[in-house]
Amino acid sequence: MALSLTEKLGAAGLLPFVATTASLYLGVDYAEPLFRLYSFAILAFMSGSCWxxxxxxxxxxxxxxxxxxxxxxxxxxxxxxxxxxxxxFATGLFSLGFIILLWLEMRAIIRRVYSYRYKRLRWSLTLVVVICEAIVFSISSGILPSA
Incomplete structure (x- = not known):
């Protein structure tokens, strides 16, 4: 089954999360502000979409x-x-925000609007984002040392 445009755009939207997470691990100077900005931008976009x-x-x-x-x-x-x-601290707050948005979208009143494929996509995207946030938390707290 071919990917829909929504699925392609969703996957493409993960690239900056993965790239900045890897960059933080590698110690790239600009990675932290980019990760923080992208996390906020996507959280704001998703909040507006949900609203x-x-x-x-x-x-x-x-x-x-x-x-x-x-x-x-x-x-x-x-x-x-x-x-x-x-x-x-930001990584935990961003993660909480993404999880709350997923919960809001999966509540009965909105859930009836979405297709099964979109629901599966949202779960997958949120999982990858929260994993990136957890890795960045581990790096920023010293649990996972940078390369």
Missing amino acids: GMAQGITDEYGAKDNTTLVAAIGVFLLGLCAYFVPLV
């Missing part, structure tokens, strides 16, 4: 999903805070 999706979805009574609206803004603010704290 936008929640705008058009109502429950069986016609009410908007206010939990998703508030949580999406909260995740954006969490990412903004993470951008300004030491990297060893």
